[in-house]
Amino acid sequence: MSLAGKAALVSALLLAICLGAWHVATLPKASADAAMDPEYARLMGLDKPKTDGLPTLAQLGAASWKQLAHPFHDSGSNDKGIGIQLAYSLGRVTLGFALAALVAVPLGFVIGLSPLAHRALNPFIQVLKPISPLAWMPLALYTIKDSAASSIFVIFICSVWPMLINTSHGVASVRRDWLNVAKTLEAGTVRTCLQVILPAATPVILTGMRISMGIAWLVIVAAEMLVGNLGIGYFVWNEWNNLSLSNVIFAILVIGVVGMLLDLLFGALQRAFAYVE
């Protein structure tokens, strides 16, 4: 059996063990009070099978199926389909990420090309980079006065640093030889930047973008829990308030799958622009 086949088998086995454990853990408690007077049990609400609150696999399956069957249903502000919520979250992430790229890539070029800019801006980057993006939220809400725009800002601020740092690093470490070729061919600054430095640095820039996107997807859930209204993060929080753990678990799985797909997308981009020296 091939390695891939063995790995798939082990993965399937692990999944089966996890699901099995879940199933056992959420089995209805064998009624300890079997001897209880049924009338009394009914009065106490103990006649129905009792669980620990965690949904059983069947309950989770049913909840998931209900969500997946109508992903775009819209029955009021607190009951929108998972598709709509995801679309809002992805929209915010895309917008914040794109704005960050528009700032980080050109600025990273400047920092990578100019040692002066590098030294002058480095203290700011070092101080701003470790700030949790959510710490900006109150300030954003106060200045922007719009919850959706604030969450986009938070995505922007968390995506900008890895892209900025990777772009400047990629630009600064372009091989001297290639720059010398461009110089001896009298290629101008713009042409050298676009046709030599940019393609040379693209793999490193894309690595930065992949990291940024990963962080952005982590942050959007938390940001939406804070600002509310719409989005997958809000959905999780809303379902927690509804005490619908099935929907919470379903949403957690969806967040994981979408995050993986985003990562795969950037992985494919990296492969497309990679080069072998």
Place this chain on the structure above:
Amino acid sequence: MSMAPFLQVRGLSKTFTRGAPPVFCEVAFTLDRGEFVCIIGHSGCGKTTILNILAGLDAATSGEVVMDGREVAGPSLDRGVVFQGHALMPWLTVRGNIAFAVRSRWPDWTRDEVRAHVQKYVDLVRLTGNEDKRPAALSGGMKQRVGIARAFAIQPKMLLLDEPFGALDALTRGAIQDELVAICAETRQTVFMITHDVDEALLLADRILLMTNGPGARIAESLVNTLPRARTRHDIHHHPRYYQIRNHVLDFLVHRSKLLQQGIADVAANDSFAAATQEETP
């Protein structure tokens, strides 16, 4: 009008760190149009730095370089460079790498004109059929051929080769040397080339500049290669003067390059070598 040499290098010296002795000093030589000149010397004597100064990529601490009546003050399309590590851009194909140079030289050309010109030079270095390959898919020898095609394609007034065959195996090197001889004979290209390889210098060069060791290196001799110009790898070593010249260069590299650096040249001045092939630089 007096015939000024095509390239004139005067009083060139380079100091990398303030206070340290110069890597080389008072380097002076000339190149005539269409001449193929090799420079030989041990590592660290500043050969590559001299070539970079000629290319305009590096600045001399003192001295000047005049090519075709104009002072060299920066890189120019008039001087094509073949780099030591081929320096091909790995994200471009063979065609893309050469086309990058062609479009630099003739920015107004149409796509078809560029393509036709590139094809001509791909054919010249015998890489026909490999136009769409990326450098990673090429052997070392093929990569260096692309580097040569890229430098020739801009039709420079002078070609600067920085040890272009250093990383190649002997068989590949021989084949490309033959091609270079043929291309240079055809185009009457002026070439300045760095090499470590005495046989290569004898095969290719009309004149060989011998450098003493660094620091404080200088050009000790300018040796005219008196072997007839139609040289080939197959018969050059049968020429009666071949080993005489070869031994002279080897003696220089083994003994005198060091002694000359220490300023005891006269002690080392040997030998029964025919004075006709040799002219000491001042």
